[in-house]
Amino acid sequence: xxxxxxxxxxxxxxxxxxxxxxxxxxxxxxxxxxxxxxxxxxxxxxxxxxxxxxxxxxxxxxxxxxxxxxxxxxxxxxxxxxxxxxxxxxxxxxxxxxxxxxxxxxxxxxxxxxxxxxxxxxxxxxxxxxxxxxxxxxxxxxxxxxxxxxxxxxxxxxxxxxxxxxxxxxxxxxxxxxxxxxxxxxxxxxxxxxxxxxxxxxxxxxxxxxxxxxxxxxxxxxxxxxxxxxxxxxxxxxxxxxxxxxxxxxxxxxxxxxxxxxxxxxxxxxxxxxxxxxxxxxxxxxxxxxxxxxxxxxxxxxxxxxxxxxxxxxxxxxxxxxxxxxxxxxxxxxxxxxxxxxxxxxxxxxxxxxxxxxxxxxxxxxxxx
Numbered sequence: 001x002x003x004x005x006x007x008x009x010x011x012x013x014x015x016x017x018x019x020x021x022x023x024x025x026x027x028x029x030x031x032x033x034x035x036x037x038x039x040x041x042x043x044x045x046x047x048x049x050x051x052x053x054x055x056x057x058x059x060x061x062x063x064x065x066x067x068x069x070x071x072x073x074x075x076x077x078x079x080x081x082x083x084x085x086x087x088x089x090x091x092x093x094x095x096x097x098x099x100x101x102x103x104x105x106x107x108x109x110x111x112x113x114x115x116x117x118x119x120x121x122x123x124x125x126x127x128x129x130x131x132x133x134x135x136x137x138x139x140x141x142x143x144x145x146x147x148x149x150x151x152x153x154x155x156x157x158x159x160x161x162x163x164x165x166x167x168x169x170x171x172x173x174x175x176x177x178x179x180x181x182x183x184x185x186x187x188x189x190x191x192x193x194x195x196x197x198x199x200x201x202x203x204x205x206x207x208x209x210x211x212x213x214x215x216x217x218x219x220x221x222x223x224x225x226x227x228x229x230x231x232x233x234x235x236x237x238x239x240x241x242x243x244x245x246x247x248x249x250x251x252x253x254x255x256x257x258x259x260x261x262x263x264x265x266x267x268x269x270x271x272x273x274x275x276x277x278x279x280x281x282x283x284x285x286x287x288x289x290x291x292x293x294x295x296x297x298x299x300x301x302x303x304x305x306x307x308x309x310x311x312x313x314x315x316x317x318x319x320x321x322x323x324x325x326x327x328x329x330x331x332x333x334x335x336x337x338x339x340x341x342x343x344x345x346x347x348x349x350x351x352x353x354x355x356x357x358x359x360x361x362x363x364x365x366x367x368x369x
Contacts, residue, residue, distance in 0.1 A: 035119045044111070095350060193341050206303040313341070
């Protein structure tokens with residue numbers, strides 16, 4: 001990690017320090033570029049650090065990138081950009097291998113790779129101005145005025161802000177407020193599906209310190225199911241996120257839900273159906289959090305309700321992650337198209353790695369050009 005002067009010039013400047021931003025920074029650095037990363041808060045402050053739902057890739061003998069792509073296309077209700085879907089799924093296995101080389105642990109491994117390099121970092125330096133100049137971009141990040149031949153936007157979505165405005169709960173980090181998207185739009189960058197915000201169907205509804213927590217959807221894969229106040233199953237627990245969320249909303253609106261002790265709407269997620277051996281291996285963090293709050297999910301159902309989780313749409317990008325503006329790239333939640341209007345579980349970290357790497361490589365090439 002390199003100390004820098006208040007005014008500096010780089011080949012590639014990455015805005016954001018989540019999985020996609022760090023992947024872009026590492027990729028650009030390995031391609032020979034002089035790289036800097038600017039973050040709104042600390043390098044550790046991001047949605048990626050809260051991710052716990054896993055990552056998708058086709059490795060099994062009875063699976064394939066083509067099947068993965070078909071699942072993404074179906075989950076998006078046929079609204080995703082097929083070019084981006086093909087890239088996402090075909091490069092998934094190599095992205096996993098790349099993460100393994102870095103020591104996995106996602107943002108920690110990527111952060112360690114950044115900190116062990118001469119990549120410059122600007123923590124607590126939110127983007128406030130972005131201007132196209134001859135040969136690249138002039139950027140204002142906190143107190144720093146920077147120049148770069150190429151800029152990668154990896155600043156995430158806006159679900160925290162949206163939840164606050166709607167009076168709802170969100171799984172997101174408080175930094176997910178969308179200003180960087182607005183700056184790019186103000187410059188004329190094109191976007192798609194910005195209205196398509198995704199609810200995580202199983203947000204924590206009670207106890208208070210777990211409100212907004214994203215209960216892993218693997219709970220339902222291991223046998224948990226959704227029940228109304230009468231103890232009746234009312235939807236397919238393995239359905240797409242938007243379908244499961246809609247079913248919960250409808251059940252509560254019809255008066256068949258329950259209320260939390262503080263008056264919030266909810267239904268039951270019957271986690272008592274999960275075999276203990278599966279929960280111990282795959283859901284240890286969830287078990288620890290609920291047990292610390294006095295609730296054992298393997299002995300009693302937990303209260304759940306959808307919470308704002310993910311910005312499905314975003315800036316339009318091509319297969320190299322370049323936006324519609326020359327030399328400006330985007331990856332991660334700020335970019336649209338790979339998921340269409342409904343993201344499939346497990347594809348966000350994958351998109352961060354696949355298109356983060358592509359954005360970094362392409363930005364480095366652009367700087368050389």
